[in-house]
Amino acid sequence: MSVAHQEPTSFTFDADSDAQIEKILARYPEGKKASGVIPLLYVAQKQMGRQTGSAWVPRVAMDAVAVRLGMAPIRVYEVATFYFMFNTKPIGRFHLQVCGTTPCWLRGSDEVLRACKDAGHLKGYGDTSADGLFTMTEVECLGACVNAPILQVDDDYYEDLDYASTVALIEALKRGERPKPGSVIGRQTSAPEGGPTTLLDIPMMAKE
């Protein structure tokens, strides 16, 4: 199932990460530092993304987290393998996370999936494109059902997608652009499409 990948032989936090870790650890009392394992794994994953273009957590990075938090390495492995947000294998430059849960599916997530496959040259979930740009995974509800369907690219949500807009988004990513996250049809947060539909009789609202 999984293609064997090369594990790096060493990992050290860079200055950027160190600064973040210091801030994170300040949140936890002495003796409870292990609570910082999830934020630190994120820091490690981000650093890998910065350094190699592939945001994943190799085992040596988990070991580095364990050392930093004074916990047994296996406890870090348990957490890192439990959460889907941590990639224990190398991924593409952009992580396309397609929500396929019921609201998104009802609103056309299949089209989003098809667009990702076509534009990103991906065979399916879990696949990384040959050019190393995209990895697509299926995720469970991202909690933005109101603007379904959703595609999460790395940390950014793109909402109200359809086939064409998804293709456009992926083409933009290929060009090295980062379109503004949020609704691609321009609605403000989760306001109704095409403007307000309720509370129209309030004078303040009517003025606008």
Add this chain to the structure above:
Amino acid sequence: MAKVTIDGIEVEVPNGSSVLQACEAAGKEIPRFCYHERLSVAGNCRMCLVEVEKAPKPVASCAYPVADGMKVFTDSVMVRNARRNVMEFLLINHPLDCPICDQGGECDLQDQATAYGGQGGRYREPKRAVKDKYLGPLVKTIMTRCIQCTRCVRFATEVAGVPELGATGRGEDMQIGTYVERALTTELSGNLIDICPVGALTSRPYAFVARPWELRKTDSIDVQDAQGVNIRIDTRGPEVLRILPRVNEDVNEEWMADRGRFSFDGLKRKRLDRPWIRQDGKLRPATWPEALEHVAAKLKPIPGNRIGAVAGDLVDVESVFALKALMNALGSQNLDCRQDGARIDGSRRDHYLFNTGIAGIDEADALLIIGSNPRREAPVLNARIRKRWASGAMPVAHIGPRDIDLTYNAEHLGEGASALNALLDGTHAFAKVLAGAKKPMIILGRNAVAREDGAAVLAAAWALANQVSALTPEWHGFNMLHLFGGQVGALDAGFLPGPGGEGLAGMLSGGVDALWLLGADGFEPALIAPGTFVIYQGHHGDRAAARADVILPGAAYTEKEGTYVNTEGRVQRGRLAVYPPGEAREDWRIIRAAGIALGVGLPFDTLEEVRARMVAANPVFGLVDGRIAGGSQDVTGPQVSGSLSAETFRPAITDYWLADSISRASETMAECSRIYNAAPLAQAAE
């Protein structure tokens, strides 16, 4: 106390007990997989569901605390349904490979499926399969059988103190393993096999060897460390097939160390199974009459005070006692059982015993370890120390090599005996910890007194114990940790130089013309002065046998009725599980026969008579399965001679897996030694 009614039976259990414990108190059996009374509660197998009055759903009894007036039903329709359905879920992914599974016949899942399961499953989809994991040379894994009870994870983390096992992945992809596929670095890995309720973790040496109902089970005592672990020897025909621990709360709870459990294949290799006589510089096979006559012919011309005897580390009290009787009858006082040169004079028993008792560790509130690495010397005892330490009630400090990993945090006070001075004059902070403790404990490694200044170390440790009020009529906090199962018994039998007798050093340096080695493999045989006539009586062709002029084949601990005294002074009986191989005989009988050949009749003909004589000589031997407990009646310390040197304490056991003559003959142990002593892979980030 809370009053709980279980199926109409009223029981009183302490507050905070679980419903499961209450059910057990009422004599109701509750099926369980993940729950283990010596591990933390996980509550993830759901097999222990019971009905509690007014609760809308069945509750997991292992994780549900009792409340006063609670009414519990363990055999209602709801409970039976719940169990049946939980079992159906557990079996969804469990392979039906019982016929080829080593756990078959002693499998919790098998038994409970029969007792509490339904008729069949409704699951028609493909079952999951899991790749097997590597946990080391002793534990075989078939992870598809795993039901994720996480007992092994909790055992490794909590009892063994090596947090290396974990559950990675989630949901259907959850797998138990080390993730890094490295051998577990513990001396207690065999216990994983015992606690695994299914056939996921089984014994590698025992793989496909036997079915439990084919085995003859003999209760006995392990001699490969000084803890006296209670064991069950499983045999079929003339072969020991496996060794399992028995429950004894005062000694080993239900754990056992790997060397005692897995080295039994050494009982079949390198054995001395017939007498040998050295003729023209070469050993040749001989018969018993020949060998004994040869011994008699050689010993008769030698005056008694030029004959000496050394007892080994694994010997039973009967043979030591018989050999002492023979030597005394020959007029020899040259006896020694301290092959390591330990400065123990044997004059007072509490100067060389683990006086607190192994169970006493559970009460101690401060511990100082001097020149000992209990993890290597008595792994199960170390787990007990760890348990007490983990409760937070017992700070630990140690003096000895800096780099030892005890599996718990111990403050390092120094590497040599001179570190004791800082404690004795109270300048070190830990002296106050000890002095402030109500029940302080000091563990002195036997190896710490097996050096030039051994007597001074012993006296200093005793003085420190006295100074921190560890020696009171209620509490005895002075402890010596011995290394092997025969050591304390030989000291109790008084196998020490008599009046005018030579010790081991004197005997080796030409003090004797004939030397009788009773399983004595603990010292370099090249040290024996050339020209000394050496009789080796023992079970393994280990290092000393090669130097012998006559070899008398004896019985190993599984092959004889023997009395052993563990480090805390508990007298226990090992039992014959298989007969000695070939011509080999019980050791005390060999000595008795030699006595007849030498013309000195020993005053016993049967085992009962030997034992009666033993009890007459030292009444402690009559206290089978017991020990003389209690505080210190006399705080006078051992004789002080010399002063403490700055020399560092050396580890007593350098290679845990090859520490005695049985394990040195074992292939399993050789492989363990190879794997565990290999240089660890370089870890960049660690």
